[in-house]
Each structure stands twice: as structure tokens, then as C-alpha cells.
Amino acid sequence: MDKTNVALQELEAELKExxxxxxxxxxxxxxxxxxxxxxxxxRTYPLQRGALVLAAGMPAQDDEAARRRRIDLAAALEMLHLAINVHIRLGEADRGGAAHSSVLGSTILAGDYCFSRAAALAVRTGERVVVEIFSDVLKRISEGHLRQLLEGGDASFDEDRELFIAGADAAIHLAQNAPSVRSMALHLAGLLATHEASEQAAPFWNHARKELQSLLTPIQSARWEAFLDWRRSKL
Known part of the structure; x- marks a missing residue:
């Protein structure tokens, strides 16, 4: 079995966790x-954001502590995505109809609970910078949706791009990778965030891998390739 297949099995095992x-x-x-x-x-499946974190969060030398931190971070990002969906999307659906106040209240409380669990999972990584990244992305998303609400339906806001980039940024910090690796991961995250741009991800990775071959270890390179293979198989 080659390294990519092994890496894919390990990625899928971590996604189950x-x-x-x-x-x-x-x-x-x-x-x-x-x-x-x-x-x-x-509705959030497949867990694309979490899978990206599991790729970007692979350190040069892996161990159980690093593995647990990136799993918690991946879960935190997916929980944040879930909270936004519950709090904003379902809340907007309730306000769009004649929903009973108790239904709207339940939606808000459920979303608040998910936000609190996302924060708790981010804190479990033990990294202050990770918590700050999560706080910043939540602020940007909240402001983006508020602008969209105030400016009307034509105002565009790419929530997923914010989440993908924040997740990659936090994961790279956990893995303590070089600035060049961070730049590659953030650019790749931006490409993966939308269907229209995602087809550029594989060619970009092939180019980046050659540029970063002195910075990426074999297990890191194999994890990125496994992630891209996994994503292609799910979409």
C-alpha cells in the first residue's frame, strides 16, 4: 500500500473521531x-472544513498530542459552521414565515449552545491564537451577514471562504509550519471554499508541492494529497 493510501485511511479514521x-x-x-x-x-456532510484542518494541522513530526489537538480543532470548526447554520439560516427561515415565538426562541438557543461548544473545543487545543482566530472569523461572518441583511439580497458574502481560511490558519499555527507553508495552505483553502474555484486546487497543489518540497515532510505531503483525493471523491 502506498503512502497516499495509508494517509487516506488515517485521514478517514481521524474524521470519524x-x-x-x-x-x-x-x-x-x-x-x-x-x-x-x-x-x-x-446537512453539513461531508465534513470538508474539518478534513482541511486535519491536512493543514499535520506537523513535521506527528504524535498523539498533536493528533488530538487537530481533531479538537477540526471539530471546533465544524461546530462553528453548524452554529452559524442553526443560528442564522434557520433563524432567517423562521423570521421569513409566521413562526411561533417559541420556535424562534428554540432556534436561537440551539445556535447559542453550538457556539459555546465550538468555543470550548477551540479552547481544548490549548492555543490562545486558535481562540483568537475563531473569535475573529465569527466577528467577520456576523458583520458580513449584517451587511447582507441591511444592503439586501444582492450583497454577496462568502461565509464558507472565511471558515475555510480561518480553519487552515489555525491548523497551520498548531502544526508550527513555516510561513511559506501557511501561505500555500491559505491560498489552497480559498480555492477549496467554492465549487467554481475548487477545480484549480489540484494544479495549484502540484505546483506548490514542488516549491515547498524542502519544507514539507513526506507525511505532510501525503496527508495533503490524501485530503485532495478524499475531497474529489466526496463532491
Missing amino acids: VEQTLHEALTELFPPFSQMVAQELR
Whole structure:
């Protein structure tokens, strides 16, 4: 079995742990919150943002502590995405109709709970910078949606791009990679955020890999290739 296939198996195993971590973080929810969040969680699959974190968060020399931190970070990013979906999208749907106030209240409370769990998972990484990155991206997304609300439906805002880039940035910090690796990861994250640009991701990676071959270890390179293979198979 070649290195990429091994790396793909390891990536998929870590993604299962991310999924388990998400479900564990939501165990304190009870009906109707639990059904609402579970339904929205199913819509987030495949866990693209988490998978990106698991690729960007691979250090030069891996160990169990680093592995646990990137799994917590991946779960934190997916939980943040889930919170935004519940809090903003479902909230907007409720306001668009004649929803009962208790339904709207449940939506807001469920979203708030998911935000709190995302913050707790980010804190578990033990890195202040990671928490700051999460705080900043939440601020940008909130401001973006507010502008969209005030300026009307024609105002464009790419929420996913913000999440992909923030996740890659936080993961690169955890892995303590060089600035050149960070630049590559952030650019790649931006390409992966939208379907229109994602087709450029593989050619960009092939070019970047040659440029960064002295900075990426074999396990890092194999993890990135496994991530791109995984993503192509899911979309």
C-alpha cells in the first residue's frame, strides 16, 4: 500500500473521531433542540472544513498530542459552521414565515449552545491564537451577514471562504509550519471554499508541492494529497 493510501485511511479514521467528538459535544441537548441540530448536522456532510484542518494541522513530526489537538480543532470548526447554520439560516427561515415565538426562541438557543461548544473545543487545543482566530472569523461572518441583511439580497458574502481560511490558519499555527507553508495552505483553502474555484486546487497543489518540497515532510505531503483525493471523491 502506498503512502497516499495509508494517509487516506488515517485521514478517514481521524474524521470519524471528529464526528464522534461533535456528537459527544451535543449530548447535553434535549428535544426539540436535539432534533433541530441533528438535522442541520446531517446537512453539513461531508465534513470538508474539518478534513482541511486535519491536512493543514499535520506537523513535521506527528504524535498523539498533536493528533488530538487537530481533531479538537477540526471539530471546533465544524461546530462553528453548524452554529452559524442553526443560528442564522434557520433563524432567517423562521423570521421569513409566521413562526411561533417559541420556535424562534428554540432556534436561537440551539445556535447559542453550538457556539459555546465550538468555543470550548477551540479552547481544548490549548492555543490562545486558535481562540483568537475563531473569535475573529465569527466577528467577520456576523458583520458580513449584517451587511447582507441591511444592503439586501444582492450583497454577496462568502461565509464558507472565511471558515475555510480561518480553519487552515489555525491548523497551520498548531502544526508550527513555516510561513511559506501557511501561505500555500491559505491560498489552497480559498480555492477549496467554492465549487467554481475548487477545480484549480489540484494544479495549484502540484505546483506548490514542488516549491515547498524542502519544507514539507513526506507525511505532510501525503496527508495533503490524501485530503485532495478524499475531497474529489466526496463532491
